[in-house]
Amino acid sequence: GAGVSQSPSNKVTEKGKDVELRCDPISGHTALYWYRQSLGQGLEFLIYFQGNSAPDKSGLPSDRFSAERTGGSVSTLTIQRTQQEDSAVYLCASSRPETGGRNSPLHFGNGTRLTVT
């Protein structure tokens, strides 16, 4: 079946502009995550959506970052007034409902490579 789809695959933007990154999770996966992968920094958690619960935004690095998930499916990560340090690969992942807690593996998209010039 279809995996997690992210678009665009690459985005180059000028400093100060806003960008939107899109994620289509696997159908039926109620949990959705955004991570950021920077060179030498590993994967940094940004935000987590689980069903209709309030999202866990504890990883968002600043108020320039926001995300929403409409209809429990597609998610959009928005970065306002981009800065050069925002350059990274932004990864989206989804998983089955977290019933019982911790064992559902994450399925990752191929990411959006963001370059801020």
Added chain:
Amino acid sequence: GNSVTQMEGPVTLSEEAFLTINCTYTATGYPSLFWYVQYPGEGLQLLLKATKADDKGSNKGFEATYRKETTSFHLEKGSVQVSDSAVYFCALKGNTPLVFGKGTRLSVIA
């Protein structure tokens, strides 16, 4: 808070060599532990997992044992192949979203 520390790379091995990538963790409670792999040009994918102490996860010849006494989940493979060249991430999940280590790049040369 929860955290994962894995050995820094890059690691370069000859084909058929033995591989160990160390991973230790800090967590409250009883987390599940994972290894994810990112092959060149591909997305992250689950390699193996273990959900409780003394469990051994295995896949594609790789193994890792959940050691609560040493808070470790080291990845091993007895004989690596060129096709194993990738970045390997150790990860932990407790009552928080998945926490990753910084990744270890493995290069296997023929």
